[in-house]
Every structure is written in C-alpha cells, then in structure tokens.
Amino acid sequence: MIRYSKFFRSLLALAVLASALALSGCDKAAESASIAPVEIDRSTSCDLDGMLLSDYPGPKAQIHYDGQAQPAFFCDTTELLNTLLAGEQVRAIRAVYVQDMGEADWDHPEGHWTDARSAFYVFGSQRHGSMGPTVGSFAKEADAQRFAADNGGKVLPFAAIKPDMVDLSGGAKHDSRM
Incomplete structure (x- = not known):
C-alpha cells in the first residue's frame, strides 16, 4: 500500500477541486454562448x-x-442601452442582442442579431426608429463608420456609452411635458 504524505493528499485534493471549478466555468461559458437570439414576429x-x-x-x-424563459424585447436601441446602463439594473443577464444595421434593412429590420456589448453604435444620425431619433447598432466598426458618413453621427463602442447619453426622461425627442 502506498502511503501519501498529508501535503501530497492536500495538493491532490486542491487539484481535483480546481479541475471541477474549471469545468463548471466551461459549462457557464458554453451555456452563455449557446443562448441564441429570438426572432421577432408580428406579435x-x-x-x-x-x-x-x-x-x-x-x-x-x-x-x-x-x-426568464423568453427575452425582454425593445423596439429601440436607446431603450435597451438605457436599461443596461441604468444604475438600478440588478437582474442577472445571460445575453444581450441588437440588430446589425450593416446587414439588416433599416426600414424593415429582420434578423441579423449581434452581441450588444461588442457592437458599435452611431449616436446623432438623421435616421429615426420607433421612438424618433435613435442609436444605430452595428457588428462591424467599418459599417458604423460608413453609416455615420452617410447619415451623420458619431461612432462609439459599447464601453464608451454613458447613462446620460441614453436618458429616456421626457420620452421621444425629450418632450418634458410627458
């Protein structure tokens, strides 16, 4: 019978625990990556x-x-960004998607979902969404730059967006009478 020192047994137990934690981390990453965007329909x-x-x-x-089994949908990227950046947002988020307007038709967008946190956004363009002026979302910075050149606006990555840039107080066009 082989006798192991107390140190060796402790080291072995630590290695087993580290492997288990690493595998559970892989499961979480795989779970997050497996969450697919849900297509919208007429309802x-x-x-x-x-x-x-x-x-x-x-x-x-x-x-x-x-x-939550079904995603929360937003008719406008400004609403989404406001929700994500609101200080009171405390619900755990598994995935966030926006439509890639470098691929989707602006007037009738369908499909072409991309991860919201890695997307590029165009603020201040002349194009409108459901609530009036909106923020364009793009999977590729080059597409966002091209859109901004054609429609005006400034391109920003998600990390550069601040809560006051997507303030919803006053509603569309900041109507303070609401």
Missing part, C-alpha cells in the same frame, strides 16, 4: 411600452435575463 412587443416591434423602422434589441 412581438416591447417590454417597456407595448409597441409592436415589426411596425417600426430601426434596430431592435433583446435581453435574455437569468431565470
């Missing part, structure tokens, strides 16, 4: 205001919350 409505997404131009968005 898909915005979680914030009930508007039907397919009735309006511009990029749409969706958040997949932990513990």
